[in-house]
Amino acid sequence: MKLPVNYDEIDWKERRLVREEYVKKQNGLCCYCNRPLDGEPAPKIAIKPIKPQLYPEGFFKHPVHLHHNYVTGMTIGAVHAHCNAVLWEYEGE
Numbered sequence: 001m002k003l004p005v006n007y008d009e010i011d012w013k014e015r016r017l018v019r020e021e022y023v024k025k026q027n028g029l030c031c032y033c034n035r036p037l038d039g040e041p042a043p044k045i046a047i048k049p050i051k052p053q054l055y056p057e058g059f060f061k062h063p064v065h066l067h068h069n070y071v072t073g074m075t076i077g078a079v080h081a082h083c084n085a086v087l088w089e090y091e092g093e
Contacts (some may be wrong), residue, residue, distance in 0.1 A: 001018070001021045003018070003021060003025065003075060004074040004076065005074070006073045006074055007066065007068035007074070007075050008032075008073040009073070013015055013072075019065070019066040019078050020074055022077045022078040023037060023078045024063065025077075026077055026078055029080050030042075030077075030078065031067065031076060031079055032067070032079045032083040032084075032086075033045045033083050035080075037064050037078060037079075040087055041078075041080040041083050045083055046082060048086050048089075050082065050085040050089055051089065054088075055075070055085065059081065060081050060085075062072075062081060063080065063081055064078055064086040065078070066078060066079075067079045067087060067093070069093070
């Protein structure tokens with residue numbers, strides 16, 4: 001699979017496949033905090049408070065997210081759910 005892809009042009013099934021491809025490409029590490037995606041985010045990220053009410057219902061139900069650029073729609077990589085929230089709240093991504 002050729003990465004990146006346009007997140008806005010693919011459905012949830014394709015997003016899952018793209019996310020899985022990024023996990024493989026990233027050797028199972030979060031592209032933001034560089035910690036294993038099957039574990040917790042890096043402590044410096046995990047301690048940042050987030051506002052759960054800002055996110056859709058079920059946002060944190062899925063531990064690994066597909067991070068993408070909200071302007072271009074292009075995918076960036078696989079991240080922990082908490083890292084994705086931190087990217088949005090603190091870095092505007």
